[in-house]
Amino acid sequence: MFSQGWLIVGGLLLILGLAAHSGGPFLVGLVVLLGAGTSYLSHRYCLHSVAFRRSFAPRRAFQGEEITLTLEVTNRKPIPLAWLEVTDELPEDVVPRRGRIIPSLRQRRQHLAHLFSLRWYERVRRRVTITCMARGYFPLGPARLRSGDLFGLTSQGRTQEGADFLIVYPKIVPLEAFGIPALHPIGDHRAPRPLLEDPTRTIGVRIYQTTDPVRRVHWKATARTGRLQTRQYESTTTQRLAILLNMDTLGEYAEYRGFIRPLLELNIMVAASLAAWAEEQGIPVGLHANGYLPEGLRRVRLAPALGAAHLTAILEALAKVFSTPVMPLGDLMALEAGTLPWGTTGVIVTAVVDTPLLAGIARFQEAGHSAVLVLIGDRVADPVLGIPTHRVRGEAGWRAMDEIRLV
Amino acid sequence: MRWTRSGSSESPPGAAEHRGAHRHPDGFWEGVGRLLPVARVVMEFCWLYPWLVVIGGGFYGATGPLLTAGWAFLLVVGAQVAVRQIVDRGGLPRPAGGGDSLRHARILLVGVGAVLGFAAIHEQYYSHLPLWHPTWVATLLQAAHDALPEVPKPVLAALAAACLWWRGLVLGARHVGAIEIEEAYKTGVGMVVVYLAAAVVYADARGFEAAGPEMPPMMLAFFFLGLSALALARLAAIWEQSRPDERSQIPGRAWVLLITGVVGLIMLAAGMMAGLATADVFKYLGVVLRPLLPVVEALFVVLFVVAGLVVRVLIAILSRLPRREMPEIGPATTVFDDLLRRLREIEMHPQVVSGARWGMVLAVIAILVAGMALAVVLRRRRERRPDEDDHESVWSVREALRSLAGRLPRLGRRQEDDDGPTAPAVGAIRRIYRELLGLGAGLGAPRHAWATPREHEPRLRGVLREAEAEVELLTAAYERVRYGTWRPAALEVREAEAALERAKAAAAEPATEPPGSASSEGRSR
Numbered sequence: 001m002f003s004q005g006w007l008i009v010g011g012l013l014l015i016l017g018l019a020a021h022s023g024g025p026f027l028v029g030l031v032v033l034l035g036a037g038t039s040y041l042s043h044r045y046c047l048h049s050v051a052f053r054r055s056f057a058p059r060r061a062f063q064g065e066e067i068t069l070t071l072e073v074t075n076r077k078p079i080p081l082a083w084l085e086v087t088d089e090l091p092e093d094v095v096p097r098r099g100r101i102i103p104s105l106r107q108r109r110q111h112l113a114h115l116f117s118l119r120w121y122e123r124v125r126r127r128v129t130i131t132c133m134a135r136g137y138f139p140l141g142p143a144r145l146r147s148g149d150l151f152g153l154t155s156q157g158r159t160q161e162g163a164d165f166l167i168v169y170p171k172i173v174p175l176e177a178f179g180i181p182a183l184h185p186i187g188d189h190r191a192p193r194p195l196l197e198d199p200t201r202t203i204g205v206r207i208y209q210t211t212d213p214v215r216r217v218h219w220k221a222t223a224r225t226g227r228l229q230t231r232q233y234e235s236t237t238t239q240r241l242a243i244l245l246n247m248d249t250l251g252e253y254a255e256y257r258g259f260i261r262p263l264l265e266l267n268i269m270v271a272a273s274l275a276a277w278a279e280e281q282g283i284p285v286g287l288h289a290n291g292y293l294p295e296g297l298r299r300v301r302l303a304p305a306l307g308a309a310h311l312t313a314i315l316e317a318l319a320k321v322f323s324t325p326v327m328p329l330g331d332l333m334a335l336e337a338g339t340l341p342w343g344t345t346g347v348i349v350t351a352v353v354d355t356p357l358l359a360g361i362a363r364f365q366e367a368g369h370s371a372v373l374v375l376i377g378d379r380v381a382d383p384v385l386g387i388p389t390h391r392v393r394g395e396a397g398w399r400a401m402d403e404i405r406l407v
Numbered sequence: 408m409r410w411t412r413s414g415s416s417e418s419p420p421g422a423a424e425h426r427g428a429h430r431h432p433d434g435f436w437e438g439v440g441r442l443l444p445v446a447r448v449v450m451e452f453c454w455l456y457p458w459l460v461v462i463g464g465g466f467y468g469a470t471g472p473l474l475t476a477g478w479a480f481l482l483v484v485g486a487q488v489a490v491r492q493i494v495d496r497g498g499l500p501r502p503a504g505g506g507d508s509l510r511h512a513r514i515l516l517v518g519v520g521a522v523l524g525f526a527a528i529h530e531q532y533y534s535h536l537p538l539w540h541p542t543w544v545a546t547l548l549q550a551a552h553d554a555l556p557e558v559p560k561p562v563l564a565a566l567a568a569a570c571l572w573w574r575g576l577v578l579g580a581r582h583v584g585a586i587e588i589e590e591a592y593k594t595g596v597g598m599v600v601v602y603l604a605a606a607v608v609y610a611d612a613r614g615f616e617a618a619g620p621e622m623p624p625m626m627l628a629f630f631f632l633g634l635s636a637l638a639l640a641r642l643a644a645i646w647e648q649s650r651p652d653e654r655s656q657i658p659g660r661a662w663v664l665l666i667t668g669v670v671g672l673i674m675l676a677a678g679m680m681a682g683l684a685t686a687d688v689f690k691y692l693g694v695v696l697r698p699l700l701p702v703v704e705a706l707f708v709v710l711f712v713v714a715g716l717v718v719r720v721l722i723a724i725l726s727r728l729p730r731r732e733m734p735e736i737g738p739a740t741t742v743f744d745d746l747l748r749r750l751r752e753i754e755m756h757p758q759v760v761s762g763a764r765w766g767m768v769l770a771v772i773a774i775l776v777a778g779m780a781l782a783v784v785l786r787r788r789r790e791r792r793p794d795e796d797d798h799e800s801v802w803s804v805r806e807a808l809r810s811l812a813g814r815l816p817r818l819g820r821r822q823e824d825d826d827g828p829t830a831p832a833v834g835a836i837r838r839i840y841r842e843l844l845g846l847g848a849g850l851g852a853p854r855h856a857w858a859t860p861r862e863h864e865p866r867l868r869g870v871l872r873e874a875e876a877e878v879e880l881l882t883a884a885y886e887r888v889r890y891g892t893w894r895p896a897a898l899e900v901r902e903a904e905a906a907l908e909r910a911k912a913a914a915a916e917p918a919t920e921p922p923g924s925a926s927s928e929g930r931s932r
Contacts, residue, residue, distance in 0.1 A: 009596065009600060012600075013600065013603065016603070016604060016607055020607040020610075022603075022606070022607050023681055024603050024606065024626070025603040025604070025607060026681050027627075027677055027678065027681040028599060028600070028603060028626065028630070030676075030677035030680050030681055031627075031630045031673060031674065031677045032596065034673045034676055034677050035630070035634055035673055038669060038673060049810075074801055075801075076801055076806070076810075078807075080665065082638070082642055082657065082662050082665075083642065083645050083657060085645075098652055098654070099652050100648070100649055100652050113649070114649075114652070114654075115645060115648075115649040115652075115657070117657045117658055117662070119798075120802075121800055121801045121802035121803075121807075122798060122799070122800055122801065123797075123798070123799050123800075123801050124796050124797065124798055125796060125797035125799075126654060126796045126797075127794060129794075148641070150638055150666065150669060151634060151637040151638045151641065152585060152637055152638055152640065152641020152642065152644075152645075153589065153637065153641075
């Protein structure tokens with residue numbers, strides 16, 4: 001309202017009133033100018049000393065879980081704000097339970113609009129429950145604050161840069177029957193059948209037999225009992241799992257052709273579930289994927305290990321990994337074959353079987369590793385390679401799947 | 408499930424009861440939305456009626472307005488309300504015998520308009536005859552028939568009534584939102600300005616003489632209503648947008664009070680300032696505010712009645728309390744008794760007694776108000792839901808003072824920056840450069856107003872050939888303090904002073920150029 005036109009009108013009326021000694025024009029001129037001044041001041045200072053803060057808890061969630069987003073606005077000035085619109089940019093896969101949603105121009109983003117009314121020196125906190133519909137590494141923000149003058153004639157906005165990142169882990173579902181062959185039967189994992197014994201793990205003693213080697217004689221026990229005793233060792237086998245995740249869902253390394261999201265998400269879900277299963281079984285598990293992570297644009301490469309922290313790292317990598325493949329999985333397998341410990345079992349999770357992948361599997365096996373193939377979806381054909389092959393059908397849809405059936 | 412997207416909502420289960428449980432001002436803003444079309448018509452009436460008076464005065468002199476303000480208001484607003492009712496209900500119910508409901512609505516509107524218009528004309532011009540008497544209608548029709556070349560006043564009034572009714576019909580059929588209110592406000596301001604300008608220029612014209620030299624109070628009412636309606640219309644529009652989220656609601660009553668207060672303050676401030684400028688406007692404000700007096704009076708009467716009742720109830724309760732037997736007062740209490748007796752014997756002024764009584768009444772009122780406020784706060788706390796917004800005050804005297812203090816020195820700094828340097832070293836460099844400029848000017852090279860220090864440097868070098876390095880040094884130093892944030896150290900200031908001395912010495916020395924050179928010739932001239 002504080003435009004040139006209003007100033008001219010007000011000024012002219014003042015001059016007219018003074019020149020003609022008439023109270024009417026003078027008074028109206030004053031009213032116009034005071035109204036314009038009030039509008040100008042309330043417009044200018046509407047966003048002054050107004051702060052916005054966004055927080056959410058928990059900072060990490062699994063797909064399908066809900067988190068609480070807290071929006072906090074503070075008005076630290078003596079002028080109240082009749083309305084303050086806060087438009088926060090959110091990913092489309094994070095769905096607020098309540099609130100006004102405005103579509104965004106940016107791909108797979110949306111705006112959550114909230115209206116606040118703030119008195120002088122007041123802070124308002126609003127909590128919104130949001131559901132994490134898909135895995136990902138989501139920036140929340142930036143937020144745009146908008147308010148206006150008292151008479152609603154003008155409005156101004158301010159963008160508050162700075163995003164908070166939410167990590168949504170992929171859904172973990174129970175695996176139904178999953179057998180992994182152990183090629184290198186040594187290590188600290190107890191095997192179901194005694195194949196070889198681990199000399200570092202003594203489980204007891206027994207009476208010496210003539211076929212026992214002399215070095216297995218337990219001399220202290222022999223001295224104590226007066227009869228020759230032989231050490232009995234625990235039978236162990238080595239199982240190291242490397243999950244090899246193929247981000248390519250179109251085949252023949254389709255870097256610039258995009259991806260089929262249901263297949264990709266199912267891929268990632270199966271990989272996460274496998275990792276969780278392996279952790280539960282006490283099998284060291286690693287993750288290698290032909291996709292990049294946002295931090296430093298590095299490839300997903302986590303060597304087999306055990307522990308809850310390691311599983312968290314795997315899940316975090318699966319949450320963050322970019323959807324676009326950066327190299328054929330076959331090439332990645334050839335690269336990693338030499339770095340993995342001999343005898344590692346590679347579980348290849350893929351929605352496509354193409355020539356580079358077949359070559360990669362061959363190189364992987366040549367390097368002394370075994371391979372298990374997990375095919376995702378119904379479209380991909382079984383290559384019949386003579387290795388254990390499973391299939392996860394995706395007819396239920398990756399969002400609705402509560403259990404992975406390996407057939 | 409996404410249940411809200413750009414206003415079109417698919418309510419989640421339980422949303423209805425959730426919404427019902429919240430204290431959201433749905434009804435209030437719906438009421439505002441319903442009142443906005445009426446406000447728009449009233450705004451138009453406020454600037455239109457003075458013009459009607461001027462037109463009537465122009466034709467018939469100071470014989471009174473064509474239509475009284477009340478009837479004119481009734482015609483415009485009545486038409487708007489009638490149309491709005493029909494539009495909101497989706498038309499009239501279809502008649503039992505068949506037929507077009509739109510046609511019936513039109514007939515109804517014309518009929519009501521005719522009845523109101525005739526009633527207005529009768530009230531003003533034919534009130535000596537009963538309303539049902541056909542004579543005055545015949546007279547009016549005869550006058551309309553013989554209208555040319557001179558239109559009788561009742562005929563023109565009837566025409567004005569028809570125009571007002573028609574305008575009300577037109578406005579009633581329109582949707583009114585924030586944009587329409589803004590347009591109406593701008594149009595109204597334009598018409599008020601034209602009216603005032605015409606009133607000043609043609610003050611001696613018959614129409615304006617009839618209207619009087621003073622500004623009609625309706626114009627002040629227009630500004631009051633216009634500014635308030637602007638703010639409320641915008642808030643109502645924002646409320647409409649954010650309707651799906653019941654937490655995103657604007658507390659209506661508080662903002663109406665605030666807006667009314669601000670607009671009232673604007674009017675009052677303008678009135679006071681206009682009064683200072685010897686423009687007598689308080690009588691208009693008095694006219695505008697006079698309708699509020701009975702309200703204030705009624706409020707006080709109610710308050711005092713309630714307070715009186717409370718006092719009587721308290722006295723009644725206290726008088727029924729059983730009295731304890733007081734023990735014998737010993738000699739020590741005799742002094743106290745004497746004091747009380749003396750106090751009782753003091754003859755107090757009746758006004759003091761009356762003041763004390765009223766003070767008690769006010770104290771009771773204050774306790775009542777505090778109790779009510781406490782009850783409201785407790786009730787709100789009880790009704791509070793876990794997902795409701797948290798409101799907390801961030802008021803802090805220390806922070807407010809710090810903010811104020813942070814603002815004042817900033818103003819001071821700006822003033823200082825405009826006035827001169829903030830540090831003595833900076834001032835010294837500026838002073839030295841000023842002396843250099845004076846030296847140059849004395850040698851025939853004054854600095855032009857448009858020249859920057861860098862642009863002026865060649866001219867200084869031209870007249871101080873023996874001190875080119877010093878000129879360069881001083882110009883650079885000045886540039887750094889004038890346009891940069893450099894604060895020279897004491898050593899650098901001393902160097903600058905030494906450079907100035909050298910430049911002065913060079914200027915004092917006789918020219919070393921060969922005779923006949925341009926500069927020496929110029930200097931000798």
